[in-house]
Amino acid sequence: MKKEKGKDETACSPKAAEKVYMCPLPGGEDAVRMSGRVEQKIEDYQRYEFTPQQKSALNIFFDLVQEYEDEEDFHAVCVMIPKVIFGLESSLFLLSPQSVLTCRRSSMDAAAPPFDDPQSLPSVPVLIHESFCCPIRGNHKIIDQLPFVPEEDVIGYLEVQGAGDFSEHDRLFWEKYANRIGFQQHLRMIHEENKGHLSFIQNLVRDIGHNVIVPNMYFKLFFNRLKRQIDGVGNICETGAGESAEAALSQMMKELRNVHGKLEEQFLEISRHYEQTSLYLETLLRQSHFEKGRYVLERREANVISGILRPQLLQFAPRFRDAKITLVQKGEMEPKNPELVQPVDVGLMAQVISNLLSNALKYTTASDSGEYAGKKAVYADWKILDAGQGVGRRSLKVEIASTGPELAVQDVPQLFMQGYRGGNVGSAGGTGQGLFFVRQIVELHEGRMSYERVGEWNIFYMILPLHDSES
Structure with missing residues (x-):
C-alpha cells in the first residue's frame, strides 16, 4: 500500500528516535541500597504500630507544611495538629543564633520555656511538670548551612502538655512528630538564609556600582x-x-x-x-562577605581622623575646587590623640566618608544666609562626646555638612532607607544606595548615623563608640 505523506513517522523513524529521551533507572548498588531503605521503612512503620489517629496526624502535617510557605503559618500547623487531633495543648520553642530559646508559637495564650536552666538544655526527650518536651533536631548532613552551630543538632523543642499518662508508644510518636518538625524547620531556615544571601549579593552589586564603578x-x-x-x-x-x-x-x-x-x-x-x-574593591569583594551573606568587618587599629577622614578630604579637594565649593576643615586633621586610634574596618569606613563627601559634592547649593551667603561650602569636623551625649558611652562624632536648603521634614526619617531619594535631589543622578550603605556600616561598628539642620548647614554625622585599648 502507498503510505500517505506524514503518516507513521514516529519512533521507527531515525529522526524521531533522536528525540526520545530515556529517564535513567537506578541500577546496581543504587538500586539495592534504595530498595533496602524502602523495605527498612516498611518494617519501621510496622514496628511503630501508630494508631490511625497518629498516622492521620503525620499525613495532615506533611500536606499542610507543603500548603503553607509562610513561617508563622508553618509554626501554627505544628501546634494546632496536637490540639485539633489529640486535644492536647502544645508550644513550639526555637533557638536563636545567640542560643536564646524563645516561644515561636503556642496553642495557648502564653507560654514560657519549660526548662529551669536556659544554659543547660536537654538533648533527649524529658517529662517536666506533666509536659513532654522533645528536642527538635535539624538534618545533621546539612547542619553547617545554618547561621549558627547548634549543640547536638538541636534547634528547638516541642512541648506537649497533659503528658502525665503518656505511654512509651505515645512518647515515640511525639518524638517522630518533633523530628519531622525539625527537618522542615531546618529547610525553612536554610531557605531564609539563602534569601538573605541573595539579597545581600544584590545589594553588594549595587554598592560596587555606587562606590567603585x-x-x-x-x-x-x-x-x-x-x-x-x-x-x-x-x-x-x-x-x-x-x-x-x-x-x-x-x-x-x-x-x-x-x-x-x-x-x-x-x-x-x-x-x-x-x-x-x-x-x-578589596573591601567589597572579600570572600567572608559572600560566605556569611552580609558585610563582615575586618577590624584593625587606625586613627579615624588622620588615617580615614583626612585621605578622603584630600581626594575630594580637587573636585570641590572644580565645582567652586569652598571646603572647610574645622577640626585638626592630623591629631595625635590616642583615643582616636580605634579598631575599625578601614576600607568600609573610608567608603562611609567617601559617600558622605560624594553627596555633598552633588547636592551642595549656595547658602542664602550666614557666613557663606551666596556661596557654596562644605565643612568636615569632629569632636569627642562624653557618655551622655553619644551612644551611651564616650564616643567620636564626625560631621560632613553642606550649605543649601533645609531638607523636607517628611524626607528626614527615610534618608537612610534603601533606594530612597529626597525631594531636593533635582536633576542630580543617584540611586538612593549611598546613605543606606553608610548606615549599614556605621551600625556594624555599633554606631549610628543621623541628620540635623543647624543654621545654614545640612549636617550628616556619625557617632562611633570609643573603645579603650584593653577592650
Whole structure:
C-alpha cells in the first residue's frame, strides 16, 4: 500500500528516535541500597504500630507544611495538629543564633520555656511538670548551612502538655512528630538564609556600582587632563620661532616648570584615586562577605581622623575646587590623640566618608544666609562626646555638612532607607544606595548615623563608640 505523506513517522523513524529521551533507572548498588531503605521503612512503620489517629496526624502535617510557605503559618500547623487531633495543648520553642530559646508559637495564650536552666538544655526527650518536651533536631548532613552551630543538632523543642499518662508508644510518636518538625524547620531556615544571601549579593552589586564603578569614571577626567598637559609639552617644543635663543629658552623653561607642576598634581590625583579604588574593591569583594551573606568587618587599629577622614578630604579637594565649593576643615586633621586610634574596618569606613563627601559634592547649593551667603561650602569636623551625649558611652562624632536648603521634614526619617531619594535631589543622578550603605556600616561598628539642620548647614554625622585599648 502507498503510505500517505506524514503518516507513521514516529519512533521507527531515525529522526524521531533522536528525540526520545530515556529517564535513567537506578541500577546496581543504587538500586539495592534504595530498595533496602524502602523495605527498612516498611518494617519501621510496622514496628511503630501508630494508631490511625497518629498516622492521620503525620499525613495532615506533611500536606499542610507543603500548603503553607509562610513561617508563622508553618509554626501554627505544628501546634494546632496536637490540639485539633489529640486535644492536647502544645508550644513550639526555637533557638536563636545567640542560643536564646524563645516561644515561636503556642496553642495557648502564653507560654514560657519549660526548662529551669536556659544554659543547660536537654538533648533527649524529658517529662517536666506533666509536659513532654522533645528536642527538635535539624538534618545533621546539612547542619553547617545554618547561621549558627547548634549543640547536638538541636534547634528547638516541642512541648506537649497533659503528658502525665503518656505511654512509651505515645512518647515515640511525639518524638517522630518533633523530628519531622525539625527537618522542615531546618529547610525553612536554610531557605531564609539563602534569601538573605541573595539579597545581600544584590545589594553588594549595587554598592560596587555606587562606590567603585561610578567614581571610577573620574579616571577619564584625569586622563583627559593628563592628555592636555602632554599636548602642552608638545606645543612648548614648537615655541621660540623668531625669538632669540636665550629668550626662547627662558620662556620654554618657565612653561615647562608650570607643566611639571600640573603633571605632578595629576599624578598625585590619579595615584590617590587608584589607591582608594583598590581599597574599595578589596573591601567589597572579600570572600567572608559572600560566605556569611552580609558585610563582615575586618577590624584593625587606625586613627579615624588622620588615617580615614583626612585621605578622603584630600581626594575630594580637587573636585570641590572644580565645582567652586569652598571646603572647610574645622577640626585638626592630623591629631595625635590616642583615643582616636580605634579598631575599625578601614576600607568600609573610608567608603562611609567617601559617600558622605560624594553627596555633598552633588547636592551642595549656595547658602542664602550666614557666613557663606551666596556661596557654596562644605565643612568636615569632629569632636569627642562624653557618655551622655553619644551612644551611651564616650564616643567620636564626625560631621560632613553642606550649605543649601533645609531638607523636607517628611524626607528626614527615610534618608537612610534603601533606594530612597529626597525631594531636593533635582536633576542630580543617584540611586538612593549611598546613605543606606553608610548606615549599614556605621551600625556594624555599633554606631549610628543621623541628620540635623543647624543654621545654614545640612549636617550628616556619625557617632562611633570609643573603645579603650584593653577592650
